[in-house]
Amino acid sequence: MRTIKDTNEETVLKLENVSKNFGGIQAVDDFSFEVKKGELRCLIGPNGAGKTTVFNLITGVYPVSEGKIIYKGEDITKMPAYKRSRNGIAIKMQIPGVYESLTLRDNLKIACYNFLTPHCKRRELEKAVDELIAMVGLESLGDPIVGNLSHGQQQWLEIAMTLAAKPDLLLLDELAAGFGPEETAFTAKLVKMLHEQGLTILFIDHDMDFVREIAQKVTVMHFGKKFAEGEMSDIEQNEDVQTIYLGRSQGGDN
Amino acid sequence: MARAIKAENIVAAGFLVFAFTLPLFKGAYSVSMFAHYYIVAILALSMSLVWGYCGVFSFGAAAFYGVGAYAYAILSLSAGETALTPLYMLVAVLISTLLAAVIGYFMFYGGINDVFVALITLCVSLVLETFMAQTAGSQWSIAGVQLGGYNGINGIPTIHFGNQAITGIPFYYFVLFILLAVYIVLRMIKHRKAGYTLIAIRENRARSLLFGYNIEFIQMIVFALGGTVAGMAGVLYTAWGGYITPNSMGLIQATIPVVIVAAGGRKNMTAALVFAVIYAWFTQTLSATGSEYGNIIVGVSLIIAILFVPNGFIVAVFDWIDKFIGWATGKKKG
Amino acid sequence: MDLYSSIFNFMYLFIDSFGFLIISALGLAIIFGMMGIINLAHGEYIMLGAYITTLTAAAGMPFIIALLCGSLGVGLFGGIVDRLIIRHLYKRPLDSVVASWGVSLIMSQGMLVLMGPSIPGLSTPMGSINVGQFDYSVYRIFLGFLAIFIMIVLYVLFKKTKFGLHSRATMQNAVIARNLGINSDRMYCMTYILGSVLAGLAGALYAPTLSIVPTMGSNFMMLSFVTVVVGGADPMTGTLLSGGLLSLFNGGLSMIFGTLMGRLGLLVVAILFIRVLPEGFSGLVERQTLRVNRKKQEAISNGESN
Incomplete structure (x- = not known):
């Protein structure tokens, strides 16, 4: 299934001068960044900064207008989205990306099918599903229709589904949104555990406590451009970053 | 295997018994008519596969039905060797499949989806009907077979x-x-990877792309297979009646499979099959008795189905029977 | 045929087709543009307008009154259909397509039951003129120009009235419009009625030129449908450009190959358009407008920083 060989490349993901415009709107503007293997990077920025668009460019949902995307050393700029999934790029989306009218196990089966051996037996499939359920701690739920689960449970289910791909790069778009403190803590623990297992994780979030607790390095976006990058503690102190979040005008720019 | 005892299977079994024994208690005319109803059911299954399983709303069933029909007509009349008619049947079905694959490629690899598929396929059906309708002149023939314009072949x-x-x-x-x-092939894939793939695409296409499913390719293949089944129905119809006209690809014909599957139960093969037979029988009986109200009743049923029973009449019956079974067996356990 | 006759022939075919496509497509375009619904009963609405007009005129009313009865009668009918059926399906566009097909069946069969296979038509007003070897209907030429007039009236309605403003807002983004206090349900209902009135008007206007049978709607349906598909969701610019382009094709092809070929050409154009420009002319116009606006913005901000 995988066409990109595993390498010892340090850099898992590299965006070179990537731009995306939609008709009249420049969503991403000459954006470059690098994510190293095993990093836990957070992408932050005010609403409309272009963060989700960057994710969509990485997964291949949108083609880039300009620039290159390099994954594990290979140029995937022209690679179709489904192939990128099969090569280990997995994403938990901002809006719930689960199949609400299907059961929990069916959801996981659908996520697994493209990543098991081509003619695997049913037992192998069921075992894979069981493992994924255990990984996110949802054993107690049984096999309900996913539409009946809480928002949090759906999010964790979706994470389990992303893990079916045994990904090398995991994208998480707004993990902590809509969670209470207990759920946020559980999610943080889950993310850290995945990270300790060697997964490279890139995530978007607005909850600064959450980001502070988890992120190693932070990239800030504004109006589609890279605005700042560094350790969370430095970023938080950065006056310019504070300004763009609070919306005061800055010199002559808008 | 308690799961096997559900309304859908009971109804399917009932239909099987009915269908196998029909010639025993019905005369030649009825037997012939029911053969036609089953042909309508095959056409409905094509729609059920493409729309019900995969979520692609297409008006194309009539087009491929017509292509299969015309192809068989031309092949069998020009080659003449009746012993080879099964071969002509296979070739005709192959042609309708290829056409569906080409149109599918044109649409899905062009990023066309949802209502635009409906629009393009409707146009394709109309193009074929319009083109065939103007083939009345004697210069219009393929392999020596006159196409015959509105009168067909x-x-x-x-x-x-x-x-x-x-x-x-x-x-x-x-x-x-x-x-x-x-029917059996389609039911078999339901619980296999193929079935899950189609459902995933139907329920959330954009998301399934990111679970590694090659959406465009799968949609094209399913659409082509829909063309195979519809083409088969067309061939059988032509063999049954001995004639084919451009009407079978027109506006009304294109919408009938949609109506049947929408009103019967779009996500359920058995519902589509059963409802197709009922619908065909009903409209035939109405027109045979000279009733003028046939289409009115169909129209009203359709509206009632959409408004009150959106999953389909037959599926609603299934649910009702399943509830009854649940109640009956639940009581026994207690 | 000499050159002058040929040119006139082509221009007649063009203006006739133009008028026909635009007048018959407007009702469908407005409903589709506003609500995203393809009204498969559109042809039957036109048929109903033709029937009402013909019957009213045959009863002795002046043609203008008959026209009004036809359009408003269908508007009333459309309002009833909307309140009973369509309004439950605002959020389910595909289901509304199926439901509208049900309405279409009921209407065409119902008319057959009520009025029989045909009723005597009206004679075409305004007579004909002779150019070259053919006689041309003055009335149909008049309708071609009337189409332009109707579009101007609708343009004023959409751009200069409050209803028009609310319509365009709802068309662009129903959620935001609702948050601004625009009752989208009422918008949809009024739009559906407007679309029905226009369909009735089409039937009324063309009634004197056609034979009045219950199945006359399907011809209108196909052509309106193609026009809307090529035009896209903007009922004004889309329909206008689409009507123009398709009339060129239809006129040219009909002239050379005959009406069925003309129709075939239309369908093929429609297919190509959906594939290449799924949003039709409207999408093209919208993107160009966005691009022009963006360049203006850039020019302004560049000008300022200098």
């Missing part, structure tokens, strides 16, 4: 096995056999 031979023409009761069982074959 007549005198088409039925399927022959060797020298034996298959008509009447043997033809009835032949059609039934094909209907069941299609």
Whole structure:
């Protein structure tokens, strides 16, 4: 299934001068960044900064207008989205990306099918599903229709589904949104555990406590451009970053 | 295997018994008509596969039905060797499949989806009907067979096995056999990877792309297979009636499979099959008795279905029966 | 035929087709543009307008009154259909397509039951003129120009009235419009009625030129449908450009190959358009407008920083 060989490349993901415009709107503007293997990077920025668009460019949902995307050393700029999934790029989306009218196990089966051996037996499939359920701690739920689960449970289910791909790069778009403190803590623990297992994780979030607790390095976006990058503690102190979040005008720019 | 005892299977079994024994208690005319109803059911299954399973709303079933029909007509009349009619049947179905694959490629690899698929496929059906309708002149012929414009082609031979023409009761069982074959294959894939793939695409196409599913390719293949089944129905219809006209690809014909599947139960093969037979029988009976109200009743039923029973009449019946079973067996356990 | 006759022939075919496509498509375009619904009963609405007009005129009313009865009668009918059926399906566009097909069946069969296979038509007003070897209907030429007039009236309605403003807002983004206090349900209902009135008007206007049978709607349906598909969701610019382009094709092809070929050409154009420009002319116009606006913005901000 995988066409990109595993390498010892340090850099898992590299965006070179990537731009995306939609008709009249420049969503991403000459954006470059690098994510190293095993990093836990957070992408932050005010609403409309272009963060989700960057994710969509990485997964291949949108083609880039300009620039290159390099994954594990290979140029995937022209690679179709489904192939990128099969090569280990997995994403938990901002809006719930689960199949609400299907059961929990069916959801996981659908996520697994493209990543098991081509003619695997049913037992192998069921075992894979069981493992994924255990990984996110949802054993107690049984096999309900996913539409009946809480928002949090759906999010964790979706994470389990992303893990079916045994990904090398995991994208998480707004993990902590809509969670209470207990759920946020559980999610943080889950993310850290995945990270300790060697997964490279890139995530978007607005909850600064959450980001502070988890992120190693932070990239800030504004109006589609890279605005700042560094350790969370430095970023938080950065006056310019504070300004763009609070919306005061800055010199002559808008 | 308690799961096997559900309304859908009971109804399916009931239908099987009914269909197999029909020639025992019905005369030749009824047997022939029911063969036609099963052909309508095969067409409905094509729609059920493409729309019900995969979520692609297409008006194209009539187009591929017509192409299969015309292809068989031309092949059997020009080549003339009736012993080869099964071969012509296969070639005709292959042609309709190829056309569906080409149109599918044109649409899905062009990023077309949802209502635009409906629009393009409707246009395709209309193009074929319009084109065929103006082939009245004698210059319009393929391989020596006059296309005949609005009047279409007549005198088409039925399927022959060797020298034996298959008509009447043997033809009835032949059609039934094909209907069941299609039905069984479609039900078999439901719980396999293929079935799950289609459902995933239907429920959330954009998301499934990111679970590694090659959406465009799968949609094209499913659409092509829909063309295969519809083409088969077309061939059988031509063999059954001996004629084919451009009407079978027109606006009304294109919408009938949609109506059947929408009102019967779009996500359920058995519902579509059963409702197709009922619908075909109903409209035939109405027109045979000279009733003017046929289409009105169909129209009203459709609206009622959409408004009050959106999952389909037959599926609603299934649910009702399943609830009853649940109540009955629940009581026994207690 | 000499050159002058040929040119006139082509221009007649063009203006006739233009008028026909635009007048018959407007009702469908407005409903589709506003609500995203393809009204498969559109042809039957036109048929109903033709029937009402013909019957009213045959009863002795002046043609203008008959026209009004036809359009408003269908508007009333459309309002009833909307309140009973369509309004439950605002959020389910595909289901509304199926439901509208049900309405279409009821209407065409119902008319057959009520009025029989045909009723005597009206004679075409305004007579004919002779150019070259053919006689041309003055009335149909008049309708071609009337189409332009109707579009101007609708343009004023959409751009200069409050209803028009609310319509365009709802068309662009129903959620935001609702948050601004625009009752989208009422918008949809009024739009559906407007679309029905226009369909009735089409039937009324063309009634004197056609034979009045219950199945006359399907011809209108196909052509309106193609026009809307090529035009896209903007009922004004889309329909206008689409009507123009398709009339060129239809006129040219009909002239050379005959009406069926003309129709075939239309369908093929429609297919190509959906594939290449799924949003039709409207999408093209919208993107160009966005691009022009963006360049203006850039020019302004560049000008300022200098």
